[in-house]
Amino acid sequence: VLDLVEEKPQLSHFSNMDKSYETTLTDLNPDHPIYENIATDDFGHPIGDDQHSLRAGRDGPMLIDHQYLRKMSRFNRERIPPRNVHAQGAGAHGYFEVTKDVTKYCKADFLSHVGKKTPTFTRFSAVRFDHGDNSAMRDPRGFATKLYTNEGIFDIVANNLPVFFVRDGIHFPDFIATQKRSPLDGLYHYNEKFDFWSELPYSVHMVLMIFSPRGTPASYRQMHGFAAHTFITANAQGEKFYVKFTHVSQNGIKNHTQEEVDELGAKDPEYLTRELKNHLASGKTAEWKCCMQVMPFEEGDKYEWDILDITKVWPRKDFPLIEYGRLVLNRTADNFFKETEQVAFCPGNLVPGIYASNDPMLLSRIQSYEDTQVYRLGALYHQIPINAPINRVNTYSKNGKMCVTDNNTKPAYMEPNTLGGPSEAPQYKEPLIPLKAGEIGRWGRSHKKTSEDYDFIQPRRLLLDVMSEKDRQLTKENFVTELNRVTKRSIVVRWLKVLSRVDMDFAVSIGKGLEDQVTKKEIEDCLTSEENVKLRTIARMKKIKGEEQKGKAHH
Numbered sequence: 124v125l126d127l128v129e130e131k132p133q134l135s136h137f138s139n140m141d142k143s144y145e146t147t148l149t150d151l152n153p154d155h156p157i158y159e160n161i162a163t164d165d166f167g168h169p170i171g172d173d174q175h176s177l178r179a180g181r182d183g184p185m186l187i188d189h190q191y192l193r194k195m196s197r198f199n200r201e202r203i204p205p206r207n208v209h210a211q212g213a214g215a216h217g218y219f220e221v222t223k224d225v226t227k228y229c230k231a232d233f234l235s236h237v238g239k240k241t242p243t244f245t246r247f248s249a250v251r252f253d254h255g256d257n258s259a260m261r262d263p264r265g266f267a268t269k270l271y272t273n274e275g276i277f278d279i280v281a282n283n284l285p286v287f288f289v290r291d292g293i294h295f296p297d298f299i300a301t302q303k304r305s306p307l308d309g310l311y312h313y314n315e316k317f318d319f320w321s322e323l324p325y326s327v328h329m330v331l332m333i334f335s336p337r338g339t340p341a342s343y344r345q346m347h348g349f350a351a352h353t354f355i356t357a358n359a360q361g362e363k364f365y366v367k368f369t370h371v372s373q374n375g376i377k378n379h380t381q382e383e384v385d386e387l388g389a390k391d392p393e394y395l396t397r398e399l400k401n402h403l404a405s406g407k408t409a410e411w412k413c414c415m416q417v418m419p420f421e422e423g424d425k426y427e428w429d430i431l432d433i434t435k436v437w438p439r440k441d442f443p444l445i446e447y448g449r450l451v452l453n454r455t456a457d458n459f460f461k462e463t464e465q466v467a468f469c470p471g472n473l474v475p476g477i478y479a480s481n482d483p484m485l486l487s488r489i490q491s492y493e494d495t496q497v498y499r500l501g502a503l504y505h506q507i508p509i510n511a512p513i514n515r516v517n518t519y520s521k522n523g524k525m526c527v528t529d530n531n532t533k534p535a536y537m538e539p540n541t542l543g544g545p546s547e548a549p550q551y552k553e554p555l556i557p558l559k560a561g562e563i564g565r566w567g568r569s570h571k572k573t574s575e576d577y578d579f580i581q582p583r584r585l586l587l588d589v590m591s592e593k594d595r596q597l598t599k600e601n602f603v604t605e606l607n608r609v610t611k612r613s614i615v616v617r618w619l620k621v622l623s624r625v626d627m628d629f630a631v632s633i634g635k636g637l638e639d640q641v642t643k644k645e646i647e648d649c650l651t652s653e654e655n656v657k658l659r660t661i662a663r664m665k666k667i668k669g670e671e672q673k674g675k676a677h678h
Contacts, residue, residue, distance in 0.1 A: 164193055203464070204499050208299055209265045211258060212248030213343060213396040214463030215403055217452035219243050219270055219413065225447040228364050228417050229356040231476035233272040234447065242271045244509060245452055246466055247343040247399070250282075251302035257388035258395040259379055261338040261601070266348035266370065267468040268450060271513045278472040279368055280492070283340060285349040287433045288320070288329045290568070292487020313608040321617040325434050325578040327625060331585055334601040335594055336378035343399045344409040344452075345377040352470065352485040353430050355420070355478040357554050363420040365430055365480065367437060370411035370450055381601060400455045409452040414444035428581075429570035431482040435581055462509045467496040475551050481558075483568075501525060517545035576657055582625045583661075599629065603636040616641055620649040627658050 162170040170190070177188035185191075219241045221234055233241045248265035249258060264283040269276060289298050301315045320326045332338065340346040348370035356366045379387070387394045402409065416437050418430065428435045456462040471479065471489035479485055496504050503523045504510055519538050521531050535544030559569075574580075586595065602622075609615050615637065623630035623646050634641035650658070 164190065165197060205254065206248075206499065207495065208250050209246075209248040209267075210253050211256060211396075212246050212265065212463060213399045214244060214246045214456040214459075214466060215399065215409075215452040216454040216456070217243050217245060217408075217450060219268075219448055219450050221448045222412075223446045223448070225415070225445065227358055228366070228415070228445075229476045230359045231272070231277070231356075231474050232274045233270060233277065233474065234476075242513070243450065243452075244269045244271075244456075244462065244466060245450070246463060246468070247395070249395075251299065255392065257384070257392045259339060259341075259384045259387040261333060261381075261384065263333065263338075264340060264343065264346060266343075266346070268348075268370075269466065269468060269472075269510075272474055273514050274474040275512050275514060276472045276510075277474045277477070278468045278470060279348075279350055279370075280468050280470045280488070281348040281350045281368070281370065283346040283348060284329065284332045284337060285351055285369075285436050286329050286332065287351060287484065288326045289323065289484070290325065290432050290434050291483050292491065294323065295487065295491070313605060314611050314614055317606070317609055317618045318611075318614045321614065321621050324621045324624065327579065327621050328434050328582040328585065331582050331598065331625070334605070335590060335598045336380070338601070339379040339381070339384050340395075341377040341379045341383075342374075342402075343395055344374040344402060345372055347372050347376070348411060351433050352482050352488075353480045354473075354485075355480050355554070355556065356417075357476055357478070361554065363554055365418040365420060365423050366477075367416040367442075369414045369416070369444060371414055371444070373410040373412055373449075380597065381604060403452065403455045411450045412446055413448040413450055414446050416442040417445055418442055429568055431480060432568060432570065433482065433484045434578070465500060465504075465507050466509045467500060467504050467507075469493050469496065478553055478556075481556070503527075519544070575653065576624070576661075579624045586626055586629060595629070599633055599636065602633045606633065607638050612639060612641075615639075616645055616649055619646050623647075623650065623658065624654065626661075 162173060164170060173190075176191045177186045178184065179186055219233070221237050221239045224237055225234055226236075233239065245268045246265065248267075249256070249260070250263045250265060252258070252260060252262060266281040266283055268279045268281070270279070289295060298319060301312075301319045304310055305312050305315075320330055337346075350368040352367070354366050354368070356364050358364075391397065399409075416439070418426070418437070423430050426437075426441075428437065430437065469489065469492040470485060471493060473479065479489060500507065501524060503525055505512075506525075506527055516528075516531070518531050519536065521536055535542035538544060586598075590598065606615050606618070609618075619630045619634050619641055622633065627643070627646070630646055631643045634643070634646065
């Protein structure tokens with residue numbers, strides 16, 4: 124890791140942690156015996172017999188056996204609480220390298236000059252599935268990268284899709300509950316999932332992506348990564364910008380069909396993890412081009428889309444991707460539990476020059492991720508080597524269960540002080556972010572919607588303009604398969620109503636494909652008169668656009 128840091132910083136309190144037991148023993152007593160290839164207990168005591176527990180006579184009762192007790196108590200505590208989401212995953216080491224100068228947008232030290240490298244650890248994951256589930260099943264994929272910069276840890280916590288299901292964190296536990304096994308019978312249920320989505324129609328943007336081929340990537344290497352949230356950056360002159368971060372796969376894009384997913388579930392449920400491991404173990408690498416979309420800070424409130432709404436994208440025709448680096452993975456995790464399972468990400472791990480915006484989901488995730496890591500790993504999870512920064516840590520935090528550092532108590536253990544302890548540095552203060560005055564309350568977003576069709580315009584563009592005819596057909600088939608598992612017809616009809624507001628023809632084609640068919644009239648009967656008028660207008664515009672495209676093609 125440190126070999127990648129150009130100007131090697133003063134090492135953290137973990138710099139000597141990897142010294143082997145043999146070296147440590149030799150340092151303490153050169154004549155001390157070294158137990159090479161001899162089994163020991165966790166405290167280094169050699170084991171003479173690990174086949175039998177201690178008994179009173181050959182056929183007598185088992186006695187209190189310290190060796191057995193230690194072995195079993197350690198076994199009983201092997202498991203830590205799994206992540207409630209993103210439990211199943213695969214990890215890899217690598218590095219980030221600056222390829223383009225973006226210092227006019229961001230003053231972060233790891234972006235200071237072209238060619239600068241920063242060590243990284245990346246964890247890919249499935250969002251809703253547990254250890255042992257089919258890794259290829261339809262689901263968003265996590266794509267989180269930890270950068271060990273000279274200014275501390277920078278976590279880019281991304282997914283393989285550019286939007287999300289909900290735009291207020293208060294919905295998140297309920298959303299995840301619909302994706303997990305039911306607490307009543309331990310089975311996956313489908314009524315709850317579509318019932319929830321139909322009650323939050325704006326979720327249709329993300330749902331369309333999940334049911335498209337993008338929802339079943341064939342490899343962690345062959346998918347993009349989107350931080351999705353809006354961040355704020357500042358340059359050395361104090362200019363501020365709104366920014367979105369995107370990783371563009373240089374390994375190609377490949378997705379599985381539903382039939383291939385089902386086949387893998389039977390043959391190799393751990394396929395995605397195995398595929399990444401085998402690829403890197405063969406000496407090959409995986410690479411992404413790191414890009415950002417940049418918006419002048421003053422334009423944030425003027426843009427047609429709410430830039431702090433994670434259910435919307437910034438169209439690239441307005442804000443093209445600006446390359447700033449590359450992410451290269453070149454080595455799998457040395458130990459799955461030690462690194463992949465214990466690595467802990469938080470969107471709040473930001474470095475000077477990159478700051479959180481008022482994006483509601485970003486702010487809720489910052490609070491939630493910190494809390495879940497403390498629950499899983501303990502209050503000192505940042506001392507686990509895979510989570511530890513490489514720069515010197517000068518914190519006034521101290522003590523705590525399992526503390527293994529110098530405990531940060533010299534020369535002073537409180538702040539402020541006159542004893543020579545580390546002092547604050549005003550140049551690292553966060554920039555001032557304008558705030559609209561108002562009353563404290565449980566508010567929705569105040570962004571002015573351009574029309575009642577606001578939440579369906581981008582999904583419609585995705586379906587009709589971005590997807591190919593083949594992708595639309597596969598998306599339709601995927602919806603049909605899953606909706607056939609919904610047992611309440613009223614939920615099916617309500618979800619098709621949501622889809623009809625994206626495109627009536629698409630919704631009707633799904634309704635016709637169901638075992639218990641839903642007609643166009645049933646869908647229309649669910650719509651208000653205003654919604655029906657709007658959809659007829661959209662249908663006319665779609666027809667005119669189709670005729671124009673046919674005319675151009677003929678010409």
